[in-house]
Amino acid sequence: MEHLQAWIGTAPLLLALLGLLYLPGLLVLALARVRRNLAIGLAPAITCGLVGVGGIALDLLGVRWGRLSFLAVVAAACLLVLAYRWLLHRWGTDRRPLGGEVAGPRGSTAQHLAIAGAVLVAVLLHWIPVLVVVDPGFPSALTDPMFHYNGIHAVMSTGNASMFGAMDWNHGLRVLETTYPAVWHALAALVAGPGTTLQVAHVLALLVTPVVFLVGITCLGAEAFPRRREMMLLAPLVAAGFAAFPDYMTAGKGFWPNALALALLPGVLAVMIAVIIDASRGRLARNWVRYLGSVLVLLAGIAGMVLSHPTLLFTLLWVCAPGIAVVVFRLVRRLWRVWPRSRFLAAALLMAALGAVVLVVVLSHPQVQASMSRPVTGTWTAFLPRLTSTLVLWSTTPNPLVLCALLLFYGSVFAVAVAFAIRSRRSRWVLAAWAMQTLLVLGVYFPLPGLSSIAGIWYADAYRLFAIQVVFLALLLSMALSMAWTPSPAHGGAEPAVRWPAALERVRPLAGHRAARGLVAAVLVVHLALGGFLSWRAAYAPAAPAIGQERIISSPQELELLEELDELVPEGSVVLGDPLSGIGYAPVLGDVDSVFTQFTTRSLDRDGTFLAEHFADIHEDVRVCTVLRHYGIGYYYEDEPVQYEGESREIGLPGLYDVDTSEGFTPIASADGATLWRVDACGEIDPREDWWQEDWRGGTVTGR
Numbered sequence: 001m002e003h004l005q006a007w008i009g010t011a012p013l014l015l016a017l018l019g020l021l022y023l024p025g026l027l028v029l030a031l032a033r034v035r036r037n038l039a040i041g042l043a044p045a046i047t048c049g050l051v052g053v054g055g056i057a058l059d060l061l062g063v064r065w066g067r068l069s070f071l072a073v074v075a076a077a078c079l080l081v082l083a084y085r086w087l088l089h090r091w092g093t094d095r096r097p098l099g100g101e102v103a104g105p106r107g108s109t110a111q112h113l114a115i116a117g118a119v120l121v122a123v124l125l126h127w128i129p130v131l132v133v134v135d136p137g138f139p140s141a142l143t144d145p146m147f148h149y150n151g152i153h154a155v156m157s158t159g160n161a162s163m164f165g166a167m168d169w170n171h172g173l174r175v176l177e178t179t180y181p182a183v184w185h186a187l188a189a190l191v192a193g194p195g196t197t198l199q200v201a202h203v204l205a206l207l208v209t210p211v212v213f214l215v216g217i218t219c220l221g222a223e224a225f226p227r228r229r230e231m232m233l234l235a236p237l238v239a240a241g242f243a244a245f246p247d248y249m250t251a252g253k254g255f256w257p258n259a260l261a262l263a264l265l266p267g268v269l270a271v272m273i274a275v276i277i278d279a280s281r282g283r284l285a286r287n288w289v290r291y292l293g294s295v296l297v298l299l300a301g302i303a304g305m306v307l308s309h310p311t312l313l314f315t316l317l318w319v320c321a322p323g324i325a326v327v328v329f330r331l332v333r334r335l336w337r338v339w340p341r342s343r344f345l346a347a348a349l350l351m352a353a354l355g356a357v358v359l360v361v362v363l364s365h366p367q368v369q370a371s372m373s374r375p376v377t378g379t380w381t382a383f384l385p386r387l388t389s390t391l392v393l394w395s396t397t398p399n400p401l402v403l404c405a406l407l408l409f410y411g412s413v414f415a416v417a418v419a420f421a422i423r424s425r426r427s428r429w430v431l432a433a434w435a436m437q438t439l440l441v442l443g444v445y446f447p448l449p450g451l452s453s454i455a456g457i458w459y460a461d462a463y464r465l466f467a468i469q470v471v472f473l474a475l476l477l478s479m480a481l482s483m484a485w486t487p488s489p490a491h492g493g494a495e496p497a498v499r500w501p502a503a504l505e506r507v508r509p510l511a512g513h514r515a516a517r518g519l520v521a522a523v524l525v526v527h528l529a530l531g532g533f534l535s536w537r538a539a540y541a542p543a544a545p546a547i548g549q550e551r552i553i554s555s556p557q558e559l560e561l562l563e564e565l566d567e568l569v570p571e572g573s574v575v576l577g578d579p580l581s582g583i584g585y586a587p588v589l590g591d592v593d594s595v596f597t598q599f600t601t602r603s604l605d606r607d608g609t610f611l612a613e614h615f616a617d618i619h620e621d622v623r624v625c626t627v628l629r630h631y632g633i634g635y636y637y638e639d640e641p642v643q644y645e646g647e648s649r650e651i652g653l654p655g656l657y658d659v660d661t662s663e664g665f666t667p668i669a670s671a672d673g674a675t676l677w678r679v680d681a682c683g684e685i686d687p688r689e690d691w692w693q694e695d696w697r698g699g700t701v702t703g704r
Contacts, residue, residue, distance in 0.1 A: 017203055051307075119218055152197050314458075581638070
C-alpha cells in the first residue's frame with residue numbers, strides 16, 4: 001500500500017479526466033435528445049470524436065490546442081445539434097428520444113442503485129491492484145508508454161493535436177509527417193500541467209479506461225437484453241473477471257490509445273442496436289429526419305472510436321459482418337418484391353460495384369497490405385490448449401487436469417449461453433460476433449489461409465483479439481447466469497423474453513431458487529478469482545516500478561537526477577543519449593528535451609541515426625560537431641547499457657556507448673553510474689529557441 005498516498009493525490013486528475021470524457025458528450029447528446037442509457041454509454045465516444053475532429057480542424061486553422069479552443073469545438077458541436085433540432089421542428093413532429101423508447105420495463109430506484117453498485121464493484125476490482133502495485137509518478141518500463149508520455153508532451157509544446165501531425169515530433173531529430181491517432185494524447189494534454197504528465201497518463205490509462213469500458217458494457221447489456229434487468233448487474237461483473245481487457249492492454253502492455261478506443265466499443269454497439277431496432281419499428285418510414293439524427297449520432301460515436309484508434313473500424317466491420325449481411329439480404333429481398341426488375345438489377349449492380357471499389361481501396365492501402373502480409377506463425381501443435389484458450393481468453397497450460405477443469409467450468413456456462421442465444425432474435429448477433437472474433441483467434445493460433453492474413457490487421461496478436469472478445473463473451477456468459485437467477489413464471493417471475501431450450505426444461509423450475517442463485521454467485525466468485533490471479537501475474541506484477549540494476553532507471557538517485565535536469569542545464573537545452581538510459585523520460589520528468597523519445601530509432605531520421613552510430617567518434621569525425629551545433633545539442637547522458645529484446649543496447653546504438661569523455665566533456669551530475677556531461681569538444685553550443693518549430697527540422701545535415 002506504499003503507493004496509495006500518491007494515488008490519493010491524483011483524485012483531482014481523476015475527476016477532471018472523467019468530467020472531460022463524459023460531460024461534453026453528455027451535453028451534445030442531451031441537446032440531441034438521445035435516450036439516457038444510450039447517452040451515458042456513448043458520451044465518451046462523442047467526446048473523443050470532438051477531440052479528434054477538433055484537433056484536425058484547429059490545426060488546419062492554425063489555432064493551438066488547449067482548453068479554450070476545445071471549449072470552442074464543443075460549442076460549435078452544440079450549435080450544429082441545435083440547428084438539427086430546428087430542422088426537426090420544421091420537418092417532423094416525432095417527440096420520442098433518439099434511439100426510441102425503452103423496450104423493457106423501467107427500473108426502480110433500488111434497481112438503479114444495485115446496478116450502480118455492481119459497476120462500482122467491477123471498477124474497484126480493476127482499481128485496487130493498480131493502487132497497490134503501480135506508482136503513479138514512476139515511468140513505466142514497457143515499450144509503448146515512453147512514446148505516449150512524450151506524445152502528450154509534444155501536444156502541449158506544439159499545440160498540435162491532429163492525428164496528421166501531433167506525433168511528428170516523436171521520431172528523433174527529423175520531423176516528418178506521421179499519421180498516428182492522437183485523441184488519447186490530446187485528452188491528457190487538456191488536463192496535464194507542469195510536472196503532472198506521468199500522473200495524468202497513468203490515471204487516464206489505468207483508472208479511467210476501466211470506468212468507460214464497464215459503464216459501456218452495462219449500457220450494452222441493457223440495450224441487448226432490455227427485459228432482463230439482471231444483465232445490467234451481471235455484465236460488468238463478468239467482464240471484470242477477464243484479464244485480457246482492460247488489465248493486460250493497459251497495465252501489462254501499455255497499449256493505451258488502443259485500450260481507450262476498445263473501451264468505447266460497447267457504447268457504440270448499444271447505439272447501433274437501438275438505431276437498427278428503431279428502423280424495424282418504422283421510424284424511418286414515419287419520420288426520416290428524426291431517424292437521420294439517430295444515424296448521425298451513431299456515426300459520430302463511431303468516428304470518435306475510430307479516431308481514437310483506427311483498428312476499431314476493422315473490428316466493428318468484422319464483428320458486425322453477419323448482421324450487415326442479414327440487413328442487406330432483407331433489404332434486397334424487399335426491393336425484389338416492390339421494384340421493377342430493371343430498376344432492381346441496376347441498383348444491385350451499382351451497389352455491388354461501389355462495395356467492390358471500397359473493398360479494393362481499403363485492402364490496397366499500404367498499411368493494410370503490410371498488416372495482412374505479416375508472417376503466419378500459427379502451428380497445429382498444442383491443439384487442445386489453444387482451443388481452450390479461445391474460450392477462457394487467455395493462454396492455458398497443457399496440463400490435462402487444468403484443461404479439463406477450465407473446459408468444464410467455462411464450457412458448461414458457455415453451452416447454456418449458446419442454447420439461449422440461438423433462441424433470441426435480439427441476442428443472436430452477440431453469438432455471431434463471438435464466432436467471428438473466434439475465427440480470428442484461430443487464425444493466429446493455427447495456419448488458416450485467409451484468416452491468418454486478416455488477423456494481421458490486429459498485429460496477429462491473440463491477446464489483442466482476446467481483449468475484443470471480452471465484450472461478447474461477457475454478454476453471453478451473463479445471459480446464461482441471468483436465466484438461472486430469474487425465477488420462472490410459475491414461481492412469481494416474469495415471462496422470459498427468451499424461450500428455454502427443450503433440453504433445459506427439466507431444470508427450469510429451479511431457476512431463481514436459492515440453490516440456483518447460490519450457483520450463480522459461486523460461478524461469479526470463481527470467475528473473478530481466476531481473472532484476478534491471471535491479471536496479477538500477467539498485468540499488474542510487470543507494471544510495478546522497475547528500478548534496479550539492468551533496469552532503465554537503476555536507483556532512486558537516478559530518478560531524482562532525471563527529475564532535476566531542468567535545474568542543471570540552461571532552458572531550451574537538448575540532451576543526447578540512449579532513450580533506455582532513462583533520458584527518454586527527460587521531457588516529462590525534468591522538462592528537458594531529449595533527442596530520442598521512444599525505445600527505437602527511425603531510419604528516416606538521418607541525423608539522429610548518424611549520432612546513434614557515430615557520436616563516439618566525436619574526436620575524429622567533424623560531422624558529429626556539425627550535427628550537434630545545428631540542433632543545439634549540448635549535453636550527453638551516459639549510463640550502462642541494458643538489454644532490449646534479447647540484445648544489449650550498445651550493439652544497436654554503438655555511438656552512444658564507450659564514448660571517450662576524458663577530454664572535451666565536463667561532468668554536470670552523476671547518480672549510481674549515470675552521468676550527465678556537457679559537450680565541450682565542439683566549442684560552445686547554444687540551445688535553440690525554435691526546437692518545437694518544424695520548418696527547420698524536416699531536412700538533414702549529414703545529407704545521407
